[in-house]
Structures are given as C-alpha cells and as structure tokens.
Amino acid sequence: xxxxxxxxxxxxxxxxxxxxxxxxxxxxxxxxxxxxxxxxxxxxxxxxxxxxxxxxxxxxxxxxxxxxxxxxxxxxxxxxxxxxxxxxxxxxxxxxx
Amino acid sequence: xxxxxxxxxxxxxxxxxxxxxxxxxxxxxxxxxxxxxxxxxxxxxxxxxxxxxxxxxxxxxxxxxxxxxxxxxxxxxxxxxxxxxxxxxxxxxxxxxxxxxxxxxxxxxxxxxxxxxxxxxxxxxxxxxxxxx
Numbered sequence: 435x436x437x438x439x440x441x442x443x444x445x446x447x448x449x450x451x452x453x454x455x456x457x458x459x460x461x462x463x464x465x466x467x468x469x470x471x472x473x474x475x476x477x478x479x480x481x482x483x484x485x486x487x488x489x490x491x492x493x494x495x496x497x498x499x500x501x502x503x504x505x506x507x508x509x510x511x512x513x514x515x516x517x518x519x520x521x522x523x524x525x526x527x528x529x530x531x
Numbered sequence: 532x533x534x535x536x537x538x539x540x541x542x543x544x545x546x547x548x549x550x551x552x553x554x555x556x557x558x559x560x561x562x563x564x565x566x567x568x569x570x571x572x573x574x575x576x577x578x579x580x581x582x583x584x585x586x587x588x589x590x591x592x593x594x595x596x597x598x599x600x601x602x603x604x605x606x607x608x609x610x611x612x613x614x615x616x617x618x619x620x621x622x623x624x625x626x627x628x629x630x631x632x633x634x635x636x637x638x639x640x641x642x643x644x645x646x647x648x649x650x651x652x653x654x655x656x657x658x659x660x661x662x663x664x
Contacts, residue, residue, distance in 0.1 A: 453644055453653065485644065486657055493636035499643045 446478040446527045451485045451492050451502040459501040462514070466503075469517060474524055506530075533571040536562070543580050550580070558583060558597060590624050591616075 450466055452459035463482065470480050485492050485500055492502070495509045503511040503520070505527045511520070540547050553559045559579050562570035572580075582603065586596045595616060602609035602616075637657075644653040 455651065455653075456644075485640070486653060489637055489640065489657065490633075493633060493640060496636075498640055 445506075446524065447504075447506055448478055448480045448524070449491075449495075449504040450480075450482045451488065451495075451497050451500055451504070452482060453485050453500045456500045458513070462501045462503075465517065466520070469520065474521055478524070478528075532574055533565070534573075534577060535565075536570050536572070539572045539577060539580070542577060543584060545580070545584070553580070553583065556593065558593060558600070590620055595620070 448466075448470070450463060452463055466480075469475065470478070483491065485497065485502075495502075495504050495507070497504075497509060497512065499512050501513070502509060503515060505523055510523050534542065536547055536550065539545075540550055543550070550559075554561050559576060562572055562576065565571045579600070582600070583596055586599055587593075591599065598616060599613065602613050606613070641654045641657055
C-alpha cells in the first residue's frame with residue numbers, strides 16, 4: 435500500500451515488515467493504515483514489506499520478529515506498539531527531517 | 532629432544548594424516564627416520580608446526596603460511612612484508628565478519644518467523660526463492 439501523498443517532498447519513510455502468515459501482524463497493519471490515511475500520513479512514504487521478500491533490508495535494520503516498524507531507516511518498534519507512541523515517533527521524524 | 536609421530540601429534544593436537552600432509556606439501560621438512568625406521572621430529576620441527584597451527588588459527592591459508600614461514604627466516608628484513616600480509620588478512624577477515632553477521636541475522640530472523648508447526652516453513656520458502664516455473 436502506498437500512503438496518501440502530500441504536497442511536500444516525502445522525506446519521512448515508514449516501513450512495516452510483516453509476514454503473510456503472521457497473525458500478530460494483521461491488527462497493527464490495519465491500525466497503521468487507518469492512522470496514515472489521516473493527517474498523520476501527510477507527506478510521508480509508507481511501505482508494507484513482506485519480510486521474506488525483503489530479508490536483507492529487514493536484517494540491515496535489525497528486525498528479528500514481525501511485525502516490525504522502521505521510520506526513516508531506523509527500527510523503532512517490534513511486536514506491539516501504542517498509537518500515541520507511533521504518532522510521537524512520526525512527529526519526531528518530521529521534525530528531524 | 533626427538534618426538535616420534537605419536538608424541539608429536541599429541542603435543543600439537545594434530546592428526547598424523549595432517550602432519551604427513553604438511554610434509555607432503557613442503558610446509559615442514561620431511562621428518563628424519565631413526566634407526567628403527569620411525570619418523571622423528573626435533574624441537575625445531577615442533578616449533579615450526581606450532582607456528583603453522585597458530586597461523587592457521589589466525590585465518591591464514593596454507594599458501595600464506597608458506598610465505599610467512601619464508602619470511603620467518605629473516606623477520607627483521609621482512610617485517611614490512613609480514614605486515615602487508617597481515618593487513619590483507621585483517622581486511623579479508625573484516626569482510627568475512629560482515630558476511631557472517633548478515634548470514635546470522637537472516638537465519639536468526641527466519642528462526643523467529645518459523646513456529647515449527649505451521650503448514651509452511653519460512654526457512655524453506657526463503658531457500659526456495661522464486662522457483663522457475
């Protein structure tokens with residue numbers, strides 16, 4: 435899924451690593467899509483990556499389990515995460531971008 | 532002191548076959564035989580073999596060890612060459628380390644992804660890649 439594109443250049447990138455059979459991945463994936471379809475998703479690039487098809491990238495980021503979330507090339511969460519924390523991380527990435 | 536082959540391999544922790552192989556490829560001089568026809572190794576031979584072992588444990592190949600053994604004959608004049616050989620080895624090990632780290636990361640992730648009782652196996656899926664249809 436590609437995120438809603440904003441008008442500014444997309445310097446913040448969000449990567450969600452999932453596995454197709456991963457039962458723990460579905461809910462965070464759904465919630466993340468919902469979050470990013472709103473104002474929080476403006477002007478950022480969102481990629482959902484099948485971990486098996488992107489194993490090298492996942493290892494490079496330090497992913498050891500799914501779901502895993504990276505923002506701007508930095509692994510920020512694995513397993514579960516709270517939406518408030520995610521919002522804060524996105525805001526911080528935007529501020530630093 | 533002279534070591535028979537049994538004592539030499541025990542001291543060095545090598546197999547007799549390895550010792551014979553080193554002799555065959557000229558890494559160590561062919562052992563002299565005593566009056567009973569047994570191969571015997573001098574302290575000098577044992578030290579040379581220890582050198583070979585240590586160099587191997589540091590990652591040098593047998594060919595590189597052969598070069599090091601030549602350089603060992605005159606360490607002062609050859610220190611630059613030894614240093615150069617060691618630097619190359621160090622860089623090679625660094626590269627290997629990087630590769631190993633990546634391999635380890637991939638395998639650890641695949642292990643975490645594999646529940647062990649699912650209908651499909653992510654480890655085999657990964658190794659299969661995209662089979663030609």
